[in-house]
Amino acid sequence: MTTDPGATAPHQPRTPSEGRGTDAGTSTGGTPDASTTAPDGRPSGFSTRAVHAGLEPDPTTGAVVPPIYQVSTYAQDGVGGLRNGYEYSRSGNPTRDALQTALAAVEGGERAFAFSSGLAAEDVLLRATLTPGRHVVIPDDAYGGTYRLVARVLEPWGVAHTPARLGDPDAVAAAVRPGETGVVWVETPTNPLLGVADIPRLAEIAHAAGALLVVDNTFASPYLQQPLALGADVVVHSTTKYIGGHSDVVGGALVVGAGVRLPLGLVGPTGTDAVADAVGFLQNAAGAVAGPFDAWLTLRGLRTLAVRMERHSANAAELAAHLQAHPAVTAVHYPGLPDDPGHAVASRQMRAFGGMVAFRLGSEARARAFCAATRLFTLAESLGGVESLVELPAAMTHASVAGSALEVPDDLVRLSVGIEDVADLVADVDAALEVAAREG
Secondary structure, three states, X not given: OOOOHHHOOOOOOOOOOOXXXXXXXXXXXEOOOHHHXXXXXXXXXXXXXXXXXXXOOOOOOOOOOOXXXXXXXXXXXXXXXXXXXXXXXXXXXXXXXXXXXXXXXXXXXXXXXXXXXXXXXXXXHHHHHOOOXXXXXXXXXXXXXXXXXXXXXXXXXXXXXXXXXXXXXHHHHHHOOOOOEEEEEEEOOOOOOOOOXXXXXXXXXXXXXXXXXEEEOOOOHHHHOOHHHHOOOEEEXXXXXXXXXXOOOOOEEEEEOOOOEOHHHOOXXXXXXXXXXXXXXXXXXXXXXXXXXXXXXXXXXXXXXHHHHHHHHHHHHHHHHHHHOXXXXXXXXXXXXXXXXXXXXXXHXXXXXXXXXXXXXXOHHHHHHHHHHOOOOEEOOOOOOOOOEEEOHHXXXXXXXXXXXXXXXXXXXXXXXXXXXXXXXXXXXXXXXXXXXXXX
């Protein structure tokens, strides 16, 4: 596995940046600050950036945690006399800017943008990079919300899509339509089957066709995996999940790599071909921004991401091995298992294997019985919080893909493994498996 992906420099831009654009309706997003460099000149480690980026003490009081700027508008010193560029909180807010700065720093990106949800972030990115007549490749086991956005919102707009198995680069290459494909959309690990994609190889395939490689890094988190350093162009997060980490805030983010251009000769609404300019314009124009309190909660979660992910990963690895040895379980999906199809690739590009585990029980009835019988694992959608969650994807998070090429098995159970004592989690799973086994 990689030693410290957070300390790896992002990939070199393929073309120089044209800057941030001059349109007054464009959000500039957050850029990495001085916390990316250690006092001795080395690149700062991940945890240092997560704790310090965007978090200068308040200049008025010295408070070590910046205040929540719960405000909609800002006084001007004469018409157009903005203080530090702030006029209206949809266009810019100091708390959101602090979060965006931190996100750019921990992902090694040029600019970051915070949204009101992960799907809001996805919507802006896809509309910024695709136009009617274009095409996107998506995972064949993508998150149900992503599939719904692509198939039921973008497709009627004129954007076609093709599902492909991300673990097979040849299948991805075959799905690409030269001259039409603007985006290759990657989840790694995928949701819910924990498939692993070779990011550098898929970046080669996408770039050879003039397309962008976009990586949804939600399941891995920036602590475990650094897609921009591996060749990706844009990283997507549902910050609701591991970055927020406490199941108390909904949000999303985009982090754009250095010098990334719009695909296939597209020019954005600001008159440049910079992806970050187009995203910044749409963030402001569409308005689905992270509110100040949501941004503050997300920033608080980010500061402890590294230590939480270590515990999530350790607990999940032990639980996956236990499930694999259980006679009631017919299959376990977890890239940390040595015989998992994605293990070798995940070992190269991830620090550890994450806190998500999926397994099958042979029948829908058994899977439903298991989900109803757990005590510590709460039956709920979402993932990435400190508490453990269980769900039945076919009937819950992925119900929107029923009947499509992305339909998931009805006996699949997905666990978001929390940071509780792992012995207690194992005991809870064993008791629920006993109940499930009675379904015959």
